[in-house]
Amino acid sequence: MATEESSADPRREGVQTVDAEDVDAAEILGSAVERREDPSLLTGDAEYTDDIQLPEMAHMAIVRSQYAHARIEEIDTSAAEGMAGVVGVYTAEDLDVSGNVPTAWELDDLREVDHPLLAEDRVRYQGDAIAMVVAEERYQAHDAADAVEVDYDRLDAVVDPGDSLDEDAPILHDEDDNTAFTWEIGDADETDAAFADADRVVELDVTNQLLIPNAMEPRATVADYEPGDDELEVHMTSQNPHVHRLLMSGVIDHPEHKLRINAPDVGGGFGSKIHHYPDEALVAWAAKQLERPVKWQATRTETYLTDAQGRGHETHGEIAVDDDGTIQGLRIDTAANMGAYLSTFAPAVPTYLYGTLTSGQYAIPAIHCEVTGAFTNVPPVDAYRGAGRPEASFIVERLVDRAAATVDMDPAEFRRHNFVDADNFPYETPVALEYDSGDYEKTLDRALEMVDYDAFRERQEQAREDGNYLGIGFSAYIEACGLAPSELVGALGARAGLWESGLVRFTPTGTVRAMCGTSGHGQGHDTTYAQVVANELGVDYDDVEVVEGDTDAIPQGMGTYGSRSAAVGGSALVKSAREVVEKARKIAAHQLEASPDDVEFEDGEFHVTGAPDRSMAIGDVALEAYLAHDLPEDVDPGLEATAFYDPDNFVYPFGTHVAVVEVDPDTGEIEFENYVAVDDVGNQINPKIVEGQIHGGVAQGVGQALYEGAEYDENGQLTTGSMQDYAVPKSMHIPEMETDSTVTPSPVNPLGVKGVGEAGTIAAPQAVVNAVVDALEPFDVEHIEMPLTNERVWQAVNENGGED
Amino acid sequence: MEDITLTVNGTDHELSVEPRTLLIHALRDEMGYTGPNVGCESSMCGACTVHIDGRAVKSCTELAVRAEDSEITTIEDLGDEGDLHPLQKSFQEEHGLQCGYCTPGMVMTAAEFLDEEPDPSREEIREALEGNLCRCTGYQNIVNAVESAAAEMSAAVEPATDGGAVPDDGGTAPDNGGVVPGDGSPVESGGD
Numbered sequence: 003m004a005t006e007e008s009s010a011d012p013r014r015e016g017v018q019t020v021d022a023e024d025v026d027a028a029e030i031l032g033s034a035v036e037r038r039e040d041p042s043l044l045t046g047d048a049e050y051t052d053d054i055q056l057p058e059m060a061h062m063a064i065v066r067s068q069y070a071h072a073r074i075e076e077i078d079t080s081a082a083e084g085m086a087g088v089v090g091v092y093t094a095e096d097l098d099v100s101g102n103v104p105t106a107w108e109l110d111d112l113r114e115v116d117h118p119l120l121a122e123d124r125v126r127y128q129g130d131a132i133a134m135v136v137a138e139e140r141y142q143a144h145d146a147a148d149a150v151e152v153d154y155d156r157l158d159a160v161v162d163p164g165d166s167l168d169e170d171a172p173i174l175h176d177e178d179d180n181t182a183f184t185w186e187i188g189d190a191d192e193t194d195a196a197f198a199d200a201d202r203v204v205e206l207d208v209t210n211q212l213l214i215p216n217a218m219e220p221r222a223t224v225a226d227y228e229p230g231d232d233e234l235e236v237h238m239t240s241q242n243p244h245v246h247r248l249l250m251s252g253v254i255d256h257p258e259h260k261l262r263i264n265a266p267d268v269g270g271g272f273g274s275k276i277h278h279y280p281d282e283a284l285v286a287w288a289a290k291q292l293e294r295p296v297k298w299q300a301t302r303t304e305t306y307l308t309d310a311q312g313r314g315h316e317t318h319g320e321i322a323v324d325d326d327g328t329i330q331g332l333r334i335d336t337a338a339n340m341g342a343y344l345s346t347f348a349p350a351v352p353t354y355l356y357g358t359l360t361s362g363q364y365a366i367p368a369i370h371c372e373v374t375g376a377f378t379n380v381p382p383v384d385a386y387r388g389a390g391r392p393e394a395s396f397i398v399e400r401l402v403d404r405a406a407a408t409v410d411m412d413p414a415e416f417r418r419h420n421f422v423d424a425d426n427f428p429y430e431t432p433v434a435l436e437y438d439s440g441d442y443e444k445t446l447d448r449a450l451e452m453v454d455y456d457a458f459r460e461r462q463e464q465a466r467e468d469g470n471y472l473g474i475g476f477s478a479y480i481e482a483c484g485l486a487p488s489e490l491v492g493a494l495g496a497r498a499g500l501w502e503s504g505l506v507r508f509t510p511t512g513t514v515r516a517m518c519g520t521s522g523h524g525q526g527h528d529t530t531y532a533q534v535v536a537n538e539l540g541v542d543y544d545d546v547e548v549v550e551g552d553t554d555a556i557p558q559g560m561g562t563y564g565s566r567s568a569a570v571g572g573s574a575l576v577k578s579a580r581e582v583v584e585k586a587r588k589i590a591a592h593q594l595e596a597s598p599d600d601v602e603f604e605d606g607e608f609h610v611t612g613a614p615d616r617s618m619a620i621g622d623v624a625l626e627a628y629l630a631h632d633l634p635e636d637v638d639p640g641l642e643a644t645a646f647y648d649p650d651n652f653v654y655p656f657g658t659h660v661a662v663v664e665v666d667p668d669t670g671e672i673e674f675e676n677y678v679a680v681d682d683v684g685n686q687i688n689p690k691i692v693e694g695q696i697h698g699g700v701a702q703g704v705g706q707a708l709y710e711g712a713e714y715d716e717n718g719q720l721t722t723g724s725m726q727d728y729a730v731p732k733s734m735h736i737p738e739m740e741t742d743s744t745v746t747p748s749p750v751n752p753l754g755v756k757g758v759g760e761a762g763t764i765a766a767p768q769a770v771v772n773a774v775v776d777a778l779e780p781f782d783v784e785h786i787e788m789p790l791t792n793e794r795v796w797q798a799v800n801e802n803g804g805e806d
Numbered sequence: 807m808e809d810i811t812l813t814v815n816g817t818d819h820e821l822s823v824e825p826r827t828l829l830i831h832a833l834r835d836e837m838g839y840t841g842p843n844v845g846c847e848s849s850m851c852g853a854c855t856v857h858i859d860g861r862a863v864k865s866c867t868e869l870a871v872r873a874e875d876s877e878i879t880t881i882e883d884l885g886d887e888g889d890l891h892p893l894q895k896s897f898q899e900e901h902g903l904q905c906g907y908c909t910p911g912m913v914m915t916a917a918e919f920l921d922e923e924p925d926p927s928r929e930e931i932r933e934a935l936e937g938n939l940c941r942c943t944g945y946q947n948i949v950n951a952v953e954s955a956a957a958e959m960s961a962a963v964e965p966a967t968d969g970g971a972v973p974d975d976g977g978t979a980p981d982n983g984g985v986v987p988g989d990g991s992p993v994e995s996g997g998d
Contacts, residue, residue, distance in 0.1 A: 044894040045885060046841020047887065055838070218845050218940070302845065524906070690901045725939070
């Protein structure tokens with residue numbers, strides 16, 4: 003193929019894929035095999051939710067609030083009801099269900115507010131659902147939705163979390179203030195003492211702006227109801243079908259065992275398809291009400307108005323440091339935007355996925371982090387790729403950079419000086435985590451080598467003399483993923499366990515179906531899980547079929563988010579496969595007339611120890627298991643196993659990302675010279691897929707750093723409500739990336755994997771911001787808020803007179 | 807309602823549509839061509855890109871009635887799972903897709919682009935794909951895929967003795983993803 007003769011540019015090279023047919027069975031795990039899901043996605047054969055057509059299917063459209071905060075005076079549906087094709091118009095009073103959208107995570111003093119499926123007398127964000135219309139045709143439904151008249155009594159709105167906590171802020175819910183919770187972690191007294199003893203304290207205020215996930219496929223649902231047996235089938239854009247089944251069954255009062263959630267091909271999620279929104283449940287309810295299939299797909303405008311947003315922090319951070327560059331303490335105070343209602347995992351995001359990560363890669367003796375969650379008139383804020391961990395890594399890495407500058411140390415060496423030593427793992431942080439494994443200097447050293455750091459500093463100096471401003475920015479990030487040990491998260495407030503289930507089933511002909519309760523939506527699980535299972539069973543990769551996404555097919559599951567699929571779902575499949583092997587061993591031993599203890603399993607074959615010719619392939623054992631003509635006495639027919647795997651700990655990927663930029667102080671323009679990512683995600687199942695996840699993650703992180711942000715006016719109206727106004731990065735906006743990795747296996751799971759889905763998004767923003775601030779060091783620029791628009795950069799340069 | 811005939815992937819379809827019906831909805835809902843996807847309804851994202859008379863067009867902002875008397879080509883006609891077009895093959899080899907939602911549009915835009923510019927630079931590829939958004943890949947492997955396909959397709963048409971890269975599709979498809987113009991004759995030269 004053409005890549006063999008491609009240029010020597012390492013950014014062009016990357017990892018080379020291989021055809022699975024060219025890979026030895028023993029090498030399948032860890033090979034960059036081409037993705038098996040691609041041909042259907044590339045030819046239009048894929049089936050996304052909106053592709054599903056059912057006989058007699060009607061279409062739904064949702065009437066949404068024009069205003070961010072208002073009382074509903076009157077809803078007039080009469081005009082809509084009389085329109086062509088309309089089969090039903092419903093408001094809150096028509097919903098005969100408990101109809102409250104739940105939160106799946108509690109905190110000690112969490113204020114849980116009602117979140118009705120359709121607003122009853124008050125709307126709290128622009129886009130809050132008020133009514134729904136079902137019609138024969140797609141356009142008819144939208145026409146009729148436009149004809150629903152709503153009279154509002156407008157109320158003042160509040161958008162920023164800091165403002166919403168002010169005494170005179172408009173109040174969203176019927177309480178005295180907008181506090182959703184207060185939360186803290188770490189030891190306040192010890193941290194105060196560390197600050198008192200340290201040589202210097204550096205402070206920084208940062209805003210981590212609200213982001214809109216922008217999965218390319220808008221959320222969609224097709225629901226179908228069979229009244230005869232009360233079966234309700236819901237095809238929907240879900241990252242976690244079983245979680246949606248559990249929550250939806252409660253919301254619309256439908257028995258869980260008669261509710262099927264099926265996620266067909268799903269066009270990206272980035273967190274936005276984890277949550278239980280009102281909309282999907284409304285479709286299911288309408289299908290039941292009308293006893294016919296109903297389809298809804300969000301318009302892009304609706305995704306901007308209603309998809310759960312991410313980040314939204316206003317943070318004051320302080321770092322205590324000695325003159326020799328040793329960090330003594332860290333203090334963080336954050337106001338976190340929760341939006342108008344508490345979304346599914348929302349309470350966990352700015353708390354246990356944020357405060358616990360504030361130790362970064364560093365041995366910091368004392369840390370204290372406190373967070374106040376604030377209700378505001380924006381859509382619910384919940385997990386978006388990274389979810390809490392980008393916010394933590396951003397404030398830590400920005401403070402570390404400022405601290406290095408304050409004590410006049412090189413930022414790379416400052417980091418190295420404070421790293422948790424490679425010999426000190428597992429490492430307990432002052433904020434309740436135990437890092438599994440790590441070798442932080444390795445990724446830093448490799449990154450420094452790739453950017454030729456010493457030469458860069460010389461070039462930078464030379465360039466400055468010529469009036470050109472180059473900058474380099476480091477991000478030595480860590481994340482906790484592989485969510486999560488169930489007992490631990492239960493103690494922290496999760497209303498669910500975060501184990502995963504896997505089912506490995508041989509057919510009588512020796513092929514295998516592997517099912518997992520995760521639910522991929524672009525990550526390539528069909529490929530990577532087949533690699534894992536083929537490796538465990540020693541069968542041909544092509545003989546393993548992977549099934550995900552359907553609650554009727556898969557025993558149970560918690561879904562795909564938090565970079566958990568390989569670490570938790572993959573491990574569940576390993577556990578299932580090993581149980582299958584143990585059963586097969588007994589059958590093989592019986593067939594080979596040997597004791598199971600004397601039968602070894604290798605490369606898909608059982609053989610008697612010391613007698614390799616007395617052997618039996620596991621596929622032949624499968625046939626015997628189903629024939630069941632001659633099985634050992636204590637062995638039942640069949641060859642399959644379902645296993646639930648509950649991890650002992652999170653896993654902790656880490657790495658060093660380095661951005662190299664040139665900034666034009668006259669225009670504020672930023673050009674990338676290079677972007678280097680060295681990540682350690684533990685063992686890699688498929689290095690090409692790992693690389694792709696890093697690329698995509700970095701792109702979203704660069705998007706946050708330079709382009710993206712949900713912006714609202716003072717009335718809570720979204721002013722970035724389309725792809726014209728919200729800058730989803732285009733091909734020209736993302737730099738060429740140079741990637742490499744080190745491998746420090748995780749001791750937590752049998753695959754030794756960590757997680758990679760969120761790494762790039764967590765790492766990139768602060769690498770870019772640090773680089774720009776480094777470039778503008780001659781102008782005494784210390785911080786610029788994201789996104790670093792030309793205007794903001796120019797203003798930062800000119801705040802200090804614009805002279806270097 | 808308007809009675810129209812649309813020619814999609816070489817097949818004539820008679821249908822009744824409203825004057826306002828968008829081509830993407832006619833393709834997907836009326837005729838079952840669900841390869842092109844709806845991403846933004848505003849021609850910003852390009853997930854709905856199809857070819858009309860060989861030109862890449864965003865079908866979410868094109869009226870179905872305006873597409874009469876044209877040859878419409880969707881991703882379904884570019885190649886089959888067992889016989890992928892060089893671009894489809896290179897997207898797989900280079901991991902140029904993840905969730906796949908933007909991919910049909912991305913590939914159709916790239917196909918038209920390579921038809922016009924068989925030997926593009928990476929910068930030119932990025933410019934050509936500016937109207938197609940991808941949220942998964944960070945674009946780098948898409949650029950790699952288009953670059954690889956360009957080399958592959960140029961190499962394939964260069965000898966031009968056996969029809970080059972023209973897949974044997976029975977001659978029903980007027981469009982072969984930019985390798986061959988609509989009249990079915992091989993491209994003169996692939997450039998180098």
